[in-house]
Amino acid sequence: QVQLQESGPGLVRPSETLSLTCSVSGDSIGSGYYWAWMRQPPGKGLEWIGSVFFGGTTYYNPSLKSRVTISVNTSKNQFSLRLTSVTAADTAVYYCAKGSLFHAGWFDPWGQGTLVTVSS
Amino acid sequence: QSALTQPASVSGSPGQSITISCTGTSRDVGDYNYVSWYQQHSGKAPKLLIYDVSSRPSGLSDRFSGAKSGNTASLTISGLQAEDEADYYCSSYTSSSTYVFGTGTKVTVL
Numbered sequence: 001q002v003q004l005q006e007s008g009p010g011l012v013r014p015s016e017t018l019s020l021t022c023s024v025s026g027d028s029i030g031s032g033y034y035w036a037w038m039r040q041p042p043g044k045g046l047e048w049i050g051s052v053f054f055g056g057t058t059y060y061n062p063s064l065k066s067r068v069t070i071s072v073n074t075s076k077n078q079f080s081l082r083l084t085s086v087t088a089a090d091t092a093v094y095y096c097a098k099g100s101l102f103h104a105g106w107f108d109p110w111g112q113g114t115l116v117t118v119s120s
Numbered sequence: 121q122s123a124l125t126q127p128a129s130v131s132g133s134p135g136q137s138i139t140i141s142c143t144g145t146s147r148d149v150g151d152y153n154y155v156s157w158y159q160q161h162s163g164k165a166p167k168l169l170i171y172d173v174s175s176r177p178s179g180l181s182d183r184f185s186g187a188k189s190g191n192t193a194s195l196t197i198s199g200l201q202a203e204d205e206a207d208y209y210c211s212s213y214t215s216s217s218t219y220v221f222g223t224g225t226k227v228t229v230l
Contacts (some may be wrong), residue, residue, distance in 0.1 A: 036219075038221075045123065045209065045221060045222070045223055045224040046158075046166065046209050046211075046221040046224070047221065048211075048218065048219035048220070048221060051219075059217050059218060060218075061121075061218060061219075062121065062216065062218065063121075095165055095166070100171075103213075103217060104152065104154045104213040104217075105154055105156075105171065105172070105213070106154070106156035106168055106171035106172070106211070107156070107158075107166075107168065107211075108167075108168035108171070108177065109165075109167075109168070110165040110166050110167070111165065112164075112165050113165050
């Protein structure tokens with residue numbers, strides 16, 4: 001059974017960089033599926049941030065593309081999110097998830113999520 | 121890219137059926153059969169209910185069903201139960217090789 005777990009700082013200062021890691025168990029990052037990050041501001045809806053393939057192919061939300069990098073570490077069976085120049089608007093619960101075999105599809109399962117607050 | 125449009129809330133009595141709509145455009149819902157639905161209980165992570173418009177993951181209750189017509193997808197919950205009270209989100213792949221989620225619908229069981 002695939003399980004995902006997000007980890008990283010819960011508090012980030014404005015203008016700094018948010019860095020999160022998703023650890024995958026029960027499956028291999030290199031199994032041929034896509035892996036994704038989503039976020040959900042408190043009391044609001046879901047937003048897709050981007051997806052990555054183990055070979056390095058990435059797709060990003062156009063609204064975040066200039067600030068986002070998603071990468072894979074196959075040796076650690078992890079993938080990571082990096083979001084630069086954060087503001088209060090980036091405060092959210094961040095989720096990682098397994099995507100489908102092809103980029104187009106669905107997300108299942110999801111990690112439990114981690115709350116990241118942007119504040120000085 | 122704009123969020124897909126869902127009703128803010130839908131309610132029903134136990135045993136009834138309810139339907140949640142998800143309206144997009146010809147660049148997402150209308151152009152691809154990659155519509156998925158997620159259930160999110162308060163404080164929990166989203167859970168996949170439906171993928172590829174109308175397919176259910178293995179082991180999921182057949183009380184949940186999906187459909188699509190033109191630019192609008194829908195999720196129907198039949199035999200409504202107290203445990204179905206949650207937020208529901210649709211999602212679609214888009215012509216820009218991105219994903220867009222719906223605005224979310226809060227389901228209340230009366």
